Amino acid sequence: MKKLLLGTFIGVVLVLVAQFLFLTEGGMPVTTRGGPLPMERFMASRALHVAMGKEAERASPVPADEKNLLAGAKVYANNCAVCHGVLGDTHRSAIAAGMYPPPPQLLSPSEGVTDDPVGETHWKVHNGIRLTGMPGFDGALTDEEQWQVSSLLRKAGELPPAVQEALK
Numbered sequence: 001m002k003k004l005l006l007g008t009f010i011g012v013v014l015v016l017v018a019q020f021l022f023l024t025e026g027g028m029p030v031t032t033r034g035g036p037l038p039m040e041r042f043m044a045s046r047a048l049h050v051a052m053g054k055e056a057e058r059a060s061p062v063p064a065d066e067k068n069l070l071a072g073a074k075v076y077a078n079n080c081a082v083c084h085g086v087l088g089d090t091h092r093s094a095i096a097a098g099m100y101p102p103p104p105q106l107l108s109p110s111e112g113v114t115d116d117p118v119g120e121t122h123w124k125v126h127n128g129i130r131l132t133g134m135p136g137f138d139g140a141l142t143d144e145e146q147w148q149v150s151s152l153l154r155k156a157g158e159l160p161p162a163v164q165e166a167l168k
Contacts, residue, residue, distance in 0.1 A: 032100035048129065058119030062147040066160050072152030073166040075145045079137065080106065087167035099133045107156050107167060114157045122150040 022028060029035060062068050077086075083096045085105040096103050104111040113121050125146045128136030137146055152163070159167070 032098055034100065036101075044131075051127075052120060052123045055123045056117050056120035058117075058122065060118045060122070060147045060151050060154075062144060062151060064151040064155050066162060068148045069152050069155060069159060069163045070166055071145070072148035072150075073163050075141060075149040076106075076152055076167065079141070080149065081167075083133070087164060101132055103133065106153050109157060112156050113153050114155070116154070118147075118150050118154040121153050122146055125150055 029037070076084075082093050083099065083103040085092065085096070085107060087107045090105060090108060092102070092105070104113070106112050124134065125141075126136060126138050126143075128134050141149075152159075
């Protein structure tokens with residue numbers, strides 16, 4: 001029994017020493033050019049999913065009509081476009097190009113969130129996502145504005161012409 005405890009203790013100490021050396025000897029990628037740590041994507045994705053919980057399934061209290069989509073386009077242009085791009089332009093801004101992880105181009109058919117529930121997008125807009133550069137807009141935008149931009153992003157693939165024009 002004593003050998004088992006001693007072996008466990010030594011194993012734990014060795015893991016802690018290895019982690020300490022990894023951090024203090026430059027093994028930890030801290031720049032925006034560094035890649036993810038092992039299991040980082042899985043753990044971050046799982047933690048985000050659990051944090052959102054049932055909030056992700058909330059329906060928008062704001063109708064996705066042209067008036068609200070235009071309001072969402074204004075919010076997007078003023079607060080989101082610098083990182084997440086503009087409609088019809090796949091070029092990333094200097095800010096977006098320097099971020100890790102790179103922010104998705106939300107108005108792009110290949111990277112957008114049109115398949116995400118509107119409640120999930122609202123949760124991300126409201127709370128932000130730690131260690132990604134995505135700020136939380138709680139207190140900076142009204143709840144109505146947060147729902148308007150979330151609805152805009154949900155409908156990004158089927159926007160009326162006036163809204164498309166406002167996003168260019």
